Amino acid sequence: MMEVCGGQTHSIIRHGIDQLLPETIELVHGPGCPVCVTPLETIDRALEIASRPDVVFCSFGDMLRVPGTDRDLFRVRGAGGDVRVVYSPLDALEIARHNPDREVVFFGVGFETTAPANAMTVHEARRRGVRNFSMLVSHVRVPPAIEAVMRAPHCRIQAFLAAGHVCSVMGTAEYPGLADRFEVPIVVTGFEPLDILEGVRRTVRQLERGEHRVENAYPRAVRTSGNPAARRMLEEVFEVTDRAWRGIGVIPDSGWRLSEAFREYDAEHRFAVTGITTRESDECRSGEVLQGLIKPNECAAFGTRCTPRNPLGATMVSSEGACAAYHLYRRLGGPVPGSAPAKEASPVG
Template identity: 60%
Template structure:
């Protein structure tokens, strides 16, 4: 296929849906890792077009959502320092910290700016030598090469007033944490295609073998997801647990070697706390010691106090695939994209935002006080999956 609309072709989609209907013999629970896939599933109604036996749960595939609240608080505290220009992608601007978000800090006088690239922030640093320019480096392996290159360029060219606040996280350790949890119900994965574009998928072989789960690297268009789901279900029905690549037009098994090299040159692997999930060993990236002059964590000493997460928000359970957005007592009422209680409602890749914008669940809950019957029945039958 050559054109985008071919990946949204109705007849081709119906063929995959019918293949799945003929093949499945029992209920299976599949987790898509990337929030972009979550949005596609809900936007195009794939969770309703596929038969009842196919149950999607949504993983920690949104780096904005899993950025710990204490780091949001630290970002705000840094932004409020004198002579600081704090830069970030737009996604992070309205993620709630303990007392405020970055946009609120901006409204109170902090110099907070949205940029489209870390190189934009580096350009700001060159143009404002009397200011400290900080970039909020949030993302999976996908955005790490660009952030690493910005730090490398700053170091190489002697731009000393540029630093990053790193919140990079790594996907495979999070998958293993989910699989090893006693509350796990995931039986197969749609792996994030864009992450694998950078790092490949060779690391997934040991996960599939150790936990007996099929893992299919999958793209983001409706046909990508339908084909990836079919490939996972075929393995499950046949009793196989292998790593397969649906996204072969983009992803190679070894990934992008130059991107991996710049990541390794600038970053090192570290333990990382994930919002709603907890601490995961060797699941993050921090700057190597030779680049610590550009590490905002070390450059700024700020007192942020104790982070306080909302007791009403069940984002952690949603990110671990234990519950869905419709299970949250404040979904669509107290928690909306305009007034988010948790990060998954405000992020452009958050599961709660996807359900709110595309799933029509808010309207259903207002009309009947309950979610759809398929979702309710799915929840009741989850115990038969394991």
């Protein structure tokens, strides 16, 4: 079964949940880290914008070491770029208000969980008339990713643990169709060890009974309808679009971009960035990790040529990356018992 949430991945590895389960149950780590799946072209575009002398580039901290083709945001800052770590997109808006002579760009990355706050910030920028603020958007959506995983070659996933925080915003309406179409149980669960174990228990019970439906094992936070106010904000500010996922490929209708009404706040349109030539590491196998084809410590570069200080891929440096979890909690050995042999990665889009 696959968890599609980096927070759940870290909880599983930190508490050794995968090692406590019987060998007949394997937890597979999916594309649940939005920083990790941000496409390389978007990272390189961010680096180019952040290098401009008239720009204050704002981001959450886990984006600073994500490698682009030849540098990261830390190196841009070291070379004189004004790159600032913020804790909320509203912090970036305040920087823009207090620096009217500078262009302030916020790097808007995340799943459905962080999208409402980013949408609200753009909405607030227009309401306040802050014209020197823009957002570089790389938001992705979970349900299309689940469909892409199930349609991928070599897929061996029999069930999903759905991310509770995503469903707390969006609800569960998009999941029954996936469960029926691919005949897989989908259990919404939280992040504490007991939450995850309860999700596993319910999933196994469905599999043993030959069932495939959506269950909410996280009712203290998730309602079927999600958060209506947050969803209305998303519908007003964003529109659904195709999105490239790093290491995976283009997944139709899997992302958001700013709608036409808010296009003037779109950094991709405000800054003419052309001539980007991307180049991924030849050694990095993060695409296979994100598709659940291999475990992080099955990559030959893991923990040696790829470390948090010198990462080959984003999965090693993001706070939700699977490789970072394995490195942090000392899963440094060879292949995990019961894991499948390595396969060639192929686009799932």
